[in-house]
Every structure is written in C-alpha cells, then in structure tokens.
Amino acid sequence: MIPRRHFSWSRWAPLVLLFTALAACQPARSGGKAATTPPPSSEPHTLTILGYNYTNRYIDQFSVNGAGGGNMSVSTPTSSGGGGTCCAVWIDGTPLPVTMHVRWVADTCVEFLTNKYGERRATARNTYKEQDVVFKGPVPADPNNLEVHFYPDGHIEIAITKMPSKPLLKLDPEREVKAALCSDVKP
Structure with a gap:
C-alpha cells in the first residue's frame, strides 16, 4: 500500500504568495489596453570603480558603500593613480541626489616592534577615515564607471561616467610623502 500524502499549506504557501505577488506586478489594464504611464526604468549597470588620488599620500585601500575600490598611488598629470576594480551597481531611474559612503586608509605609519627573539x-x-558624499549627477545614458576623486583639502567628489576621466587636477608628482613613524602621527 502506498502511503497517502497530506496536503500541507506550509509547503505550498510560499509558491502561492510568489504567484500572487507576480500577478500584482502586471501592468494595469484599461479597456483591454496597457496603462499609458510606463513604469520607471530599473535597468542595472555594473560600474568599474576608479580612484583618483590628488593628495600627497598613497591610499592603500578605499571602498564606496562597501564595494572595494583598490589602492592608489598619487595621481600624475596623465594618470589617476589607481586602476579599476569591480564593481558598483547603478540602477537607472534612481532618484538623485544619492549619498554614498566612502571609507579609505588616510594614512599609514611605520611602527618598529621587537619580537620575542629580540628581532626588530x-x-x-593604518588610520581610516570615512565620509558621506552626496552625488547629484549627471548620469550618462550608458554609465560604465564610478569615479571617486580624493582632493588635497580632504573633500571627495563622485562622478558616474561613460568613459574614464583624465585627472581633474594637475599636481606635481614630487609631492608624495613617505609614511611617518607612528610616534610622529597624532591620533
């Protein structure tokens, strides 16, 4: 004899709810025609994160809303100082302005420690800093890059571009400063 299976709502309820939700997302009908107001575009774009370092310090790492942006040397007249990393996502139709959270290694100092064998x-x-940056736009029709520009005065600007920008500031490449001793760095 084959055992009879019992009907269980707990097993089928998630599917019923899913199909109900999908049916609710269908366009409204009026007289057999679709509603005249199209839904806002929501196409996602995967953006390469590009960093531009106009400061006088190497930036060991940075992130935008938790997405890693890599490391950056000091920008030169022709180079941003860093390469592109993957990925940030931009969804068409996102209302502007948008606040993005940037976290970065602001400074690295060298500390000399002696281990248990007497070796020095x-x-x-690393010292980290964080800043909320308001992005006001514009956003190109086909965005490919999320650019993060670190300025010498400490402010940060974000741009979304189709093609990578050239550095916005032309600074002397000799301005790079080596890491300080930790005892020289004020907390």
Missing part, C-alpha cells in the same frame, strides 16, 4: 621589525598601522 617594521610593521604598518
């Missing part, structure tokens, strides 16, 4: 070794200690 240099270690690096």
Whole structure:
C-alpha cells in the first residue's frame, strides 16, 4: 500500500504568495489596453570603480558603500593613480541626489616592534577615515564607471561616467610623502 500524502499549506504557501505577488506586478489594464504611464526604468549597470588620488599620500585601500575600490598611488598629470576594480551597481531611474559612503586608509605609519627573539621589525598601522558624499549627477545614458576623486583639502567628489576621466587636477608628482613613524602621527 502506498502511503497517502497530506496536503500541507506550509509547503505550498510560499509558491502561492510568489504567484500572487507576480500577478500584482502586471501592468494595469484599461479597456483591454496597457496603462499609458510606463513604469520607471530599473535597468542595472555594473560600474568599474576608479580612484583618483590628488593628495600627497598613497591610499592603500578605499571602498564606496562597501564595494572595494583598490589602492592608489598619487595621481600624475596623465594618470589617476589607481586602476579599476569591480564593481558598483547603478540602477537607472534612481532618484538623485544619492549619498554614498566612502571609507579609505588616510594614512599609514611605520611602527618598529621587537619580537620575542629580540628581532626588530617594521610593521604598518593604518588610520581610516570615512565620509558621506552626496552625488547629484549627471548620469550618462550608458554609465560604465564610478569615479571617486580624493582632493588635497580632504573633500571627495563622485562622478558616474561613460568613459574614464583624465585627472581633474594637475599636481606635481614630487609631492608624495613617505609614511611617518607612528610616534610622529597624532591620533
């Protein structure tokens, strides 16, 4: 004899709810025709994160809303200082302005420690900074890049572009400063 299976709402309820939700997302009908107001575009774009470092310090790492942007040397007249990393997502129709959270290694200092064998070794200690940046636009029709521009005065600007921009500031490449000793860095 084959055992009879019991009907269980707990097993089928998620599917019923899913199909109900999908049916609710269908366009409204009026006289057999679709509604005249099209839904806002929501096409996602995968953006390459590009960093531009106009400061006098190497930036070991940065992120935008948690998406890693890599590391950056100091920008030169022809180079941003960093390469592109993957990925940030932009969805068409996102209302502007948008606030994005940027976190970066603002400074690295060298600390000399002696291990249990009496060997003196240099270690690096990072100091992080964070800043909320308001992006007001514009957004091109086919966005490909999320650019993060770090300025010498400490402010950050974000741009979404189709093609990578050339550096916006032309600074002397000799301005790069080596890491300080931790005892020289004020907390």
